[in-house]
Amino acid sequence: MTLEFPRGDRVSAGDGTGLPLKVRLTDSKAAFKLFFHPEMALGELFTDGRLEVSGGTIYDLLDLLGRNLHSLTPPQFGRLRNVLRTTVGRWTRRNSERLARDNVHHHYDIDDRIYELFLDADRQYSCAYFDAPGQSLDAAQLAKKRHIAAKLLIPPGGAKILDIGSGWGGLALYLADIDGADVTGLTLSPEQLKVAERRGRERGLSSRVHFRLEDYRELHESFDRIVSVGMFEHVGPKDYDTYFDIVQRSLNDNGVALLHTIGRIDGRSAVNPWFAKYIFPGSYLPSLAEVLPSIERSGLIVTDIEILRLHYADTLAAWRSRFMARRAEAAAVLDERFCRMWEYYLAAAEAGFRYGGLVVFQIQLAKTIDAVPRVRNYMAAEEERLRRREEDMGRSVAAE
Secondary structure: OEEEOOOOOEEEOOOOOOOOOEEEEOOHHHHHHHHHOHHHHHHHHHHHOOEEEEOOOHHHHHHHHHHOHHHOOOOHHHHHHHHHHHHHHHHOOOOOHHHHHHHHHHHHOOOOHHHHOOOOOOOOOOOOOOOOOOOOHHHHHHHHHHHHHHHHOOOOOOOEEEEEOOOOOHHHHHHHHHHOOEEEEEEOOHHHHHHHHHHHHHOOOOOOEEEEEOOHHHOOOOEEEEEEEOOHHHOOHHHHHHHHHHHHHHEEEEEEEEEEEEEEOOOOOOOOHHHHHHOOOOOOOOEHHHHHHHHHHHOOEEEEEEEEOOHHHHHHHHHHHHHHHOHHHHHHHOOHHHHHHHHHHHHHHHHHHHHOOEEEEEEEEEOOOOOOOOOOHHHHHHHHHHHHHHHHHHHHHHHO
């Protein structure tokens, strides 16, 4: 890698293998920002066009840095800043209902056409589950829904299910369609609500799927099953006790819940400041050690934990590839600066899951110790049953 400064001075590093990356800083203030606050400055400078990468992409640069992360030694003030951010984060304000709505609006209520450019056909905006080599994004997202449904062990005959953070409705519609469940989906995004309700009507499921613009803290109902995918990242540590208390209160005595969330395998750490400012304000990615005490205090029982490693990295790689293939369309919808910001977001997130200690936790919960079978092979059996059900429904639709 060669770093070129505004006056033309150059510094090179590396053993000569790999892509010949060149990073050019366009002004002296950019160099100053990058040296003193690299976590924030790298994304800001790339988004603003003040840091240019040639000989490869911004992901190639982040991949190179990630692969050499173990040998990078940050300045002492950089280490101190990270410690302070992590420590101070414990005293940040709670994610109130108003603040939660504002944070969701920041990310999810942008022009809806943007998400059509890179998500799968079902608009699954969370980690896919690649359970076969060479699997497409759409197949892996279907496998994710099937995997979650298998862990929920949905009983026949119209179980009542709550989906906290239902997004554009894909998982709720799947559960209602595949097992005839009655599903309530909660979202804080008016744009997502409109899309989810429309999809329910188009698929003839409006009588069994009910989407609501509602905070989980407003719940006063009980359910046979509770699922939450990609929402817990926005709860915040100060509300973990509240969250699990509400899940415990809302779950029937013989019920099962499944939490699918991004987390860390390297201990407590503050959220990357660029992501916190520009992409997901109010978000926090916990370690298991930060989550489990709140679960225990709620009275819920952890019946299974699975850690999905690298699945999200592959998901983000697919999203980035699809977004870049339709980048011109994104620029026409918003602008070039947005495209640079979104490219950096997808690239940096992928690097985080490959090298930065990020994974996905799937935590299965119950109120009684015998709510699920004693051994895990029931999951594979359930997935096979659901797969056959999908095939039967596909043949039925084709016949019509």
